[in-house]
Amino acid sequence: MKLQVFLKIALAGFIGLSVAHPGEQHEEIDERALIQKRAFQEHVTRSLEKCARQLEASGVYKRTEARRRDTIESLRRSKPAGARLTARDPETVLNTSHLVTNSSINASTADDVLFTNNGTCVLNPEGETGPFYVLGEYVRTDLRESEVGVNITLEAQFIDVDTCEPLTNMWWDVWNCNATGVYSGVVENGNGNAKDTANFNRTFLRGIQQADSDGVVRFDTLFPGHYSGRATHHHIVAHIGDDITVLANGTITGGSVAHIGQLFYDQDLITEVESTYPYSTNTITITENADDRVFLAETENTTSDPVINYVLLGDSVEDGLFGWVTIAIDTSASYDPKYSFVLTSSGGVEESGGTDMK
Numbered sequence: 001m002k003l004q005v006f007l008k009i010a011l012a013g014f015i016g017l018s019v020a021h022p023g024e025q026h027e028e029i030d031e032r033a034l035i036q037k038r039a040f041q042e043h044v045t046r047s048l049e050k051c052a053r054q055l056e057a058s059g060v061y062k063r064t065e066a067r068r069r070d071t072i073e074s075l076r077r078s079k080p081a082g083a084r085l086t087a088r089d090p091e092t093v094l095n096t097s098h099l100v101t102n103s104s105i106n107a108s109t110a111d112d113v114l115f116t117n118n119g120t121c122v123l124n125p126e127g128e129t130g131p132f133y134v135l136g137e138y139v140r141t142d143l144r145e146s147e148v149g150v151n152i153t154l155e156a157q158f159i160d161v162d163t164c165e166p167l168t169n170m171w172w173d174v175w176n177c178n179a180t181g182v183y184s185g186v187v188e189n190g191n192g193n194a195k196d197t198a199n200f201n202r203t204f205l206r207g208i209q210q211a212d213s214d215g216v217v218r219f220d221t222l223f224p225g226h227y228s229g230r231a232t233h234h235h236i237v238a239h240i241g242d243d244i245t246v247l248a249n250g251t252i253t254g255g256s257v258a259h260i261g262q263l264f265y266d267q268d269l270i271t272e273v274e275s276t277y278p279y280s281t282n283t284i285t286i287t288e289n290a291d292d293r294v295f296l297a298e299t300e301n302t303t304s305d306p307v308i309n310y311v312l313l314g315d316s317v318e319d320g321l322f323g324w325v326t327i328a329i330d331t332s333a334s335y336d337p338k339y340s341f342v343l344t345s346s347g348g349v350e351e352s353g354g355t356d357m358k
């Protein structure tokens with residue numbers, strides 16, 4: 001069976017999955033969906049193994065590696081980029097450190113060692129948008145505005161799981177909460193002060209960018225804080241389409257959504273960041289990765305590893321981080337992400353739509 005056909009069948013099994021708000025722990029996954037997810041992951045993993053060889057041969061890994069090295073060096077960093085481990089289930093991912101410290105890995109290390117597909121975050125058919133997506137955000141690299149916290153330069157390389165080519169007609173829509181757990185653009189219980197209507201017009205830590213010729217997108221953003229019921233995470237919506245264009249007001253139009261997902265951090269890194277100001281002022285109870293519904297769903301019975309690989313840019317986390325992850329996308333998928341707010345020419349407004357389904 002052709003992979004593409006298989007993927008469609010596999011994805012179709014997930015439509016019944018419920019989407020919960022932060023704090024809710026319940027989920028309904030039927031047996032058929034579990035079997036299909038397992039088969040889906042096996043196929044995608046095999047496909048990605050082929051991709052690894054093809055990407056290496058075409059020089060994509062080499063270019064990517066060199067660019068990452070330049071980034072780290074230009075930010076006056078000392079630590080080298082390096083390898084990752086295979087992840088197979090939540091426990092293995094939880095036990096894996098994504099901090100790269102191997103001093104024998106450096107610019108001369110073979111590309112296939114540095115960029116094996118081991119760290120690839122295979123797309124997850126059950127990826128969910130969550131309640132805090134805002135439609136219509138700006139195309140830009142630096143998302144921090146006047147927010148403060150631990151700086152992170154975050155890179156993702158997007159690969160087409162069918163062709164093994166880097167995805168260049170892909171626009172990564174990213175968002176996360178600020179250091180004290182509040183999302184911009186959302187005025188709602190469970191998101192900071194629900195009476196603070198000025199938040200409608202805020203846009204911090206949200207943005208969109210097109211992948212470059214190696215399928216890579218880089219954002220300057222902040223390490224997310226935390227809020228009730230969820231582990232620390234970044235959100236991904238992957239817009240794809242040759243018809244995507246940037247409007248005069250700096251937002252995009254066109255395309256469709258081929259992937260919805262979330263990225264995580266090692267728990268020990270989170271603990272370290274949370275001990276620094278202003279993260280430390282947040283008194284909401286921390287939900288750890290091991291207890292996070294989405295983390296568990298993205299890591300169960302899979303080779304997918306949605307945890308960001310990173311190096312420290314200085315002596316402590318407060319000096320900032322460089323993080324990277326590879327994400328495989330099934331471009332034949334088309335999702336309808338949920339949203340409750342939209343950024344318009346007259347500011348942020350409450351308006352909902354989307355189903356999170358295909």
Ligand SMILES: *[C@@H]1O[C@H](CO)[C@@H](O)[C@H](O)[C@H]1NC(C)=O
Binds near residue numbers: 300301
């Ligand atoms: C993971 O695999 C185990 C063992 O095969 C199975 O019992 C469990 O239901 C699976 N869970 C998911 C979410 O696939």
Ligand SMILES: *[C@@H]1O[C@H](CO)[C@@H](O)[C@H](O)[C@H]1NC(C)=O
Binds near residue numbers: 084085086113118
């Ligand atoms: C990648 O995964 C394979 C298979 O589990 C393992 O043998 C190899 O050591 C891993 N490579 C790296 C760099 O983690």
Ligand SMILES: *[C@@H]1O[C@H](CO)[C@@H](O)[C@H](O)[C@H]1NC(C)=O
Binds near residue numbers: 091092095
């Ligand atoms: C994870 O770590 C715990 C505690 O160190 C250990 O007991 C467990 O065997 C590890 N599991 C895996 C899959 O490595």
Ligand SMILES: *[C@@H]1O[C@H](CO)[C@@H](O)[C@H](O)[C@H]1NC(C)=O
Binds near residue numbers: 104105107109
């Ligand atoms: C890279 O590391 C190897 C050891 O793994 C070492 O022999 C080599 O000199 C290093 N190269 C550079 C440029 O640092």
Ligand SMILES: *[C@@H]1O[C@H](CO)[C@@H](O)[C@H](O)[C@H]1NC(C)=O
Binds near residue numbers: 102105109
């Ligand atoms: C460090 O990386 C080298 C490849 O450059 C590898 O051979 C070695 O096993 C790694 N060491 C550790 C401790 O992971």
Ligand SMILES: *[C@@H]1O[C@H](CO)[C@@H](O)[C@H](O)[C@H]1NC(C)=O
Binds near residue numbers: 179199
């Ligand atoms: C996070 O955003 C909210 C809303 O703008 C603000 O009240 C809070 O001070 C911000 N947190 C930090 C650490 O600036």
Ligand SMILES: *[C@@H]1O[C@H](CO)[C@@H](O)[C@H](O)[C@H]1NC(C)=O
Binds near residue numbers: 319
């Ligand atoms: C974090 O980034 C901001 C904005 O570029 C900068 O002003 C600040 O100095 C950076 N912090 C550190 C510790 O590098």
Ligand SMILES: *[C@@H]1O[C@H](CO)[C@@H](O)[C@H](O)[C@H]1NC(C)=O
Binds near residue numbers: 345346
């Ligand atoms: C940008 O322009 C589009 C098309 O006119 C409009 O729908 C959207 O609301 C505008 N967004 C902003 C932030 O101005």
Ligand SMILES: *[C@@H]1O[C@H](CO)[C@@H](O)[C@H](O)[C@H]1NC(C)=O
Binds near residue numbers: 197198200201347348
């Ligand atoms: C948001 O900004 C617009 C101007 O762009 C303004 O008309 C509107 O009143 C503001 N909304 C809020 C809630 O402050």
